[in-house]
Amino acid sequence: MDENTPILQVDGLNTTFYRNGSALAALRDISFSVARGEVLGLVGESGSGKSVTLRSIIGLARRYGDVTGAVRWQGRDLVGMADRALRQIQGREIAMIFQEPMTSLNPLLTVGLQLEETLRAHTDLSRTARRDRATEMLDLVGIPSASQRLKDYPHQFSGGMRQRVMIAIALAANPKLLLADEPTTALDVTIQAQILDLILQLAQDLDMGVLMVTHDLGVVAQTCDNVAVMYAGRIVEQGPVRDVLREPRHPYTVGLMRSVPENLPPRSPLYSIPGVPPGLDALPVGCAFAPRCASCIAPCSQDRPTLSLITEGRQVACFNPIATSQGNAA
Amino acid sequence: MSDVAFSSDRPSFVRKALRKPGLVAGMLIIGFSILLAIFPGLFAPYDPNAIDYNAIRQPPSWSHPFGTDLLGRDSLSRVIWAYQVNMQMAVLGTVFALVTGVIIGALVGYYRGIADMIFGRIVDAVITFPFLVLVIAVVAVLGPGLVNMYIAISVVYWVYYARLMRAEVIAQMGNDYAAAGVVMGYSDRRIIFRHLLPNAITPVIVYWMTDMALVILLGSSLGYLGLGAQPPQAEWGVLIAEGRNFISTAWWLSLMPGLAIVLTGLGFSLLGDGLADLLRPRG
Numbered sequence: 001m002d003e004n005t006p007i008l009q010v011d012g013l014n015t016t017f018y019r020n021g022s023a024l025a026a027l028r029d030i031s032f033s034v035a036r037g038e039v040l041g042l043v044g045e046s047g048s049g050k051s052v053t054l055r056s057i058i059g060l061a062r063r064y065g066d067v068t069g070a071v072r073w074q075g076r077d078l079v080g081m082a083d084r085a086l087r088q089i090q091g092r093e094i095a096m097i098f099q100e101p102m103t104s105l106n107p108l109l110t111v112g113l114q115l116e117e118t119l120r121a122h123t124d125l126s127r128t129a130r131r132d133r134a135t136e137m138l139d140l141v142g143i144p145s146a147s148q149r150l151k152d153y154p155h156q157f158s159g160g161m162r163q164r165v166m167i168a169i170a171l172a173a174n175p176k177l178l179l180a181d182e183p184t185t186a187l188d189v190t191i192q193a194q195i196l197d198l199i200l201q202l203a204q205d206l207d208m209g210v211l212m213v214t215h216d217l218g219v220v221a222q223t224c225d226n227v228a229v230m231y232a233g234r235i236v237e238q239g240p241v242r243d244v245l246r247e248p249r250h251p252y253t254v255g256l257m258r259s260v261p262e263n264l265p266p267r268s269p270l271y272s273i274p275g276v277p278p279g280l281d282a283l284p285v286g287c288a289f290a291p292r293c294a295s296c297i298a299p300c301s302q303d304r305p306t307l308s309l310i311t312e313g314r315q316v317a318c319f320n321p322i323a324t325s326q327g328n329a330a
Numbered sequence: 331m332s333d334v335a336f337s338s339d340r341p342s343f344v345r346k347a348l349r350k351p352g353l354v355a356g357m358l359i360i361g362f363s364i365l366l367a368i369f370p371g372l373f374a375p376y377d378p379n380a381i382d383y384n385a386i387r388q389p390p391s392w393s394h395p396f397g398t399d400l401l402g403r404d405s406l407s408r409v410i411w412a413y414q415v416n417m418q419m420a421v422l423g424t425v426f427a428l429v430t431g432v433i434i435g436a437l438v439g440y441y442r443g444i445a446d447m448i449f450g451r452i453v454d455a456v457i458t459f460p461f462l463v464l465v466i467a468v469v470a471v472l473g474p475g476l477v478n479m480y481i482a483i484s485v486v487y488w489v490y491y492a493r494l495m496r497a498e499v500i501a502q503m504g505n506d507y508a509a510a511g512v513v514m515g516y517s518d519r520r521i522i523f524r525h526l527l528p529n530a531i532t533p534v535i536v537y538w539m540t541d542m543a544l545v546i547l548l549g550s551s552l553g554y555l556g557l558g559a560q561p562p563q564a565e566w567g568v569l570i571a572e573g574r575n576f577i578s579t580a581w582w583l584s585l586m587p588g589l590a591i592v593l594t595g596l597g598f599s600l601l602g603d604g605l606a607d608l609l610r611p612r613g
Contacts, residue, residue, distance in 0.1 A: 058513050060512055063512075086515075087515040087516075087517065088515065089515070090512070090513055090514060091513065091514035091515035091516075092515060095513070095514070096510070096513040098506040098509065098510060099506070100505075100506050103507060104509075104510050105507055106507045106525050106529065107507075107529065109525075117514075117516070121515060121516060122515065179513075
């Protein structure tokens with residue numbers, strides 16, 4: 001499963017949007033890689049830049065702002081690539097699914113037409129072969145009586161079923177990387193587990209990398225191999241899921257984990273990290289998390305900590321990381 | 331929550347339409363108007379240009395239900411033949427504006443940027459002009475007549491369609507299916523014309539219906555002023571103008587074509603309102 005040769009390598013990715021003449025630093029210095037069959041989770045609060053990261057990789061963000069840095073996809077750089085060349089990769093090699101299954105399908109076209117549209121754009125299958133493949137895909141994502149449902153419109157499907165259809169459309173052309181933008185946020189909990197299982201199963205069967213954006217640490221724990229925690233447009237902690245969740249080093253990761261209610265007696269107050277994330281047009285000089293941080297020390301408000309390796313495979317951007325149980329604070 | 335298809339027990343589009351009396355009335359009026367426009371010969375009792383000096387300015391009677399004009403021509407036949415011109419006006423006076431407006435609005439709404447800013451200023455400029463005066467100015471330059479009138483109306487009217495279409499496309503782009511189209515690697519043309527445009531066009535179609543009523547009114551006004559259709563062609567505005575000198579003695583000359591304008595305008599308005607009702611609530 002782990003071949004360690006990354007198919008996607010993001011290196012120093014910056015995305016800037018402009019509003020009324022002021023620059024908004026949506027992403028700063030994002031670097032990570034995804035290997036074949038690997039599931040990488042991106043977690044963080046709303047506005048931390050998780051979705052913008054996905055949209056910058058696939059070429060959506062550059063329509064609305066400036067994207068710089070490098071996104072290497074199998075040796076080619078996607079950031080500077082012309083639209084026409086990029087279209088050969090979008091949907092064919094890299095596919096994306098969205099948060100809102102209610103609006104991510106065109107309400108006026110049948111599900112079958114939308115599936116076949118992807119196949120027509122990215123394969124040279126004949127008409128009947130496309131029909132067969134569309135049926136096969138619906139079947140694969142677990143939609144009963146697939147061949148009849150091809151003729152149905154999106155409004156005739158429930159939310160969970162629509163997300164399955166979206167997955168079928170995204171995977172129709174056999175992409176090697178799936179970008180999943182909070183694929184289960186809009187679904188109820190039982191359906192959520194089904195959809196996650198489906199994505200994991202398909203990733204394994206098709207040997208496909210998955211970049212999963214979520215704000216739900218439970219989802220990360222269940223599904224991801226590695227995780228990157230984002231705050232105010234930067235990655236603050238990165239590493240294998242088990243290590244990060246067992247021994248979080250960045251105070252923000254600790255705060256996120258404490259915010260998940262677990263084994264609490266009824267009616268006890270819920271924990272939340274004090275304060276709010278900074279606005280992208282007014283980021284603090286030092287560490288962006290310093291104003292909300294309990295273990296903030298003197299340099300935090302003057303300098304920005306860089307993301308650096310602390311132990312094998314673990315990276316943290318913090319001057320005063322949380323001590324591990326072994327007590328070897330860096 | 332099972333996934334049974336519930337299409338079968340949803341009332342069909344036609345059945346829902348038939349339950350709205352306003353819409354049905356509108357469809358009947360416009361349907362009949364179209365019939366009159368296509369086959370005026372079948373409905374008109376006389377030749378609209380046949381002059382009869384023995385029956386000049388006769389009040390409505392059984393043989394001439396709408397009376398006759400100052401040359402003894404049958405008013406009913408002239409009003410019926412005018413349907414041809416006025417319904418043609420409703421279509422040709424709007425369709426060029428509709429098509430260019432929809433295309434430009436969709437493109438500008440999709441690409442935004444500089445083009446959108448230029449578009450905004452053009453819209454502002456056109457909309458600040460008093461519309462009738464602008465059309466009269468264009469007709470005055472190009473000369474009176476139906477074709478020039480269509481050109482004049484289209485030059486002005488496309489901005490209204492474009493503005494509406496632009497706003498609707500921008501709203502539709504808030505839905506993920508537009509972004510999904512980009513991410514699937516579809517061409518811009520495909521996203522705009524196959525995905526965004528069909529989803530955004532409903533309010534434009536509704537506006538088109540009411541616009542046809544407005545264009546008939548405008549065309550009649552220009553005909554009345556001598557800038558649109560030219561006599562002896564039967565056109566409601568022209569007919570009203572012909573009767574205006576005899577309004578106290580031969581009131582039917584102006585009243586009957588006026589009623590035809592009112593009725594057709596009402597038909598288009600009812601149709602537009604009904605369609606808006608029918609198409610707007612969607613899930």
